[in-house]
Amino acid sequence: MDKAIEVNNISKKYNNNPALDDISFDVEKGKVVGLLGPSGSGKSTLIKILTGLVKADSGSFNILGEKLSPDIKKNIIYKADDLIIEEKLRIIDLISLYEHFYPDFSSDESKEILEFLGLDEKRMAMGLSKGQRQKLNLALALASNAEIFLLDEVFDGLDPISTSKAMDLLIDRIDGNKTFLIASQQLELVENLINEVIFLENGKTHYRDTPINIGKKEEVGISEFYDNIYLG
Structure with missing residues (x-):
């Protein structure tokens, strides 16, 4: 399938501390991918780089097969945390x-x-x-x-009723054509939305798979698998 997002060896440091360390991955068009990890793992920095708000120190990325440009930016929606x-x-x-x-x-x-x-x-x-x-x-x-939605912490700060409504809004827009990259720490919510999950740790890709495969191989859901990775 065509790639909506291609990330190639991106690194970024703040005050000589690595926020992203040689990270690479791609996202197929029409997929919903969860970008998960604890605070400081690089989720927000990566999304800001993809929007052009932050410049990577090294590496490159393509959106819809092209370098970021004003025309490409018209196809991107960014929601900050x-x-x-x-x-x-x-x-x-x-x-x-x-x-x-x-x-x-x-x-x-x-x-x-x-x-x-x-x-x-x-x-x-x-x-x-x-x-x-x-x-x-x-x-x-x-x-x-x-065409592409880059969403950082969709549910943070919402009460339970508003969270349920926000979930309905997202589900209505997930149609197999639009591509979503969703950064979140609220795993039990995004688990029901995503096709794939990318776990970040210290700015690196720690693990990538589908929720279905994780359930089959690890016999746990995303939330428990997250705890096993970061707390185990």
Whole structure:
């Protein structure tokens, strides 16, 4: 199958401390891949490199078979682990900005997602709680018809009801055509979404397989296997 994402020997250091260490993998088009690992394992750094927000020290990557460019970026949606807004904008004003900058963004769909998640579009975007920022972040990220979704900590800060709704939103968009790379520490949630899992440790690929194969070979689910890797 065609590759949506190809990562080749990427390394990155912060203050001489390795965040990513010669990491390589690929993601097939239409797949949902979980990028799992404890805090500091390199998940967020890798996703930021793929969006162009952070520059790798060495190595390369391709998105949809090409180097990252403005045209390729139009096919990518990035959801950060948190959304910090310091400008005095209403949520609806922020939605209008997204509609202006992203051609495949639907303001109507974004408003529908906000209503579904119980967040008033007329509220100020600045000063929202972490859970409310997460809802807004999801509404902005998922109201697009992009080909690739790079999602960092989708469920962090959400209450149980909002978590269930966010899960429904993701499931609705997983159609075998869109590609998802989901970084998360909430394993019991992403386990039900992913086709494959990549475990990172100290910036390296520690293990990669499908949840089905892990269950057959290890006779445990993803959460317990995670504990065996990092706590065993």
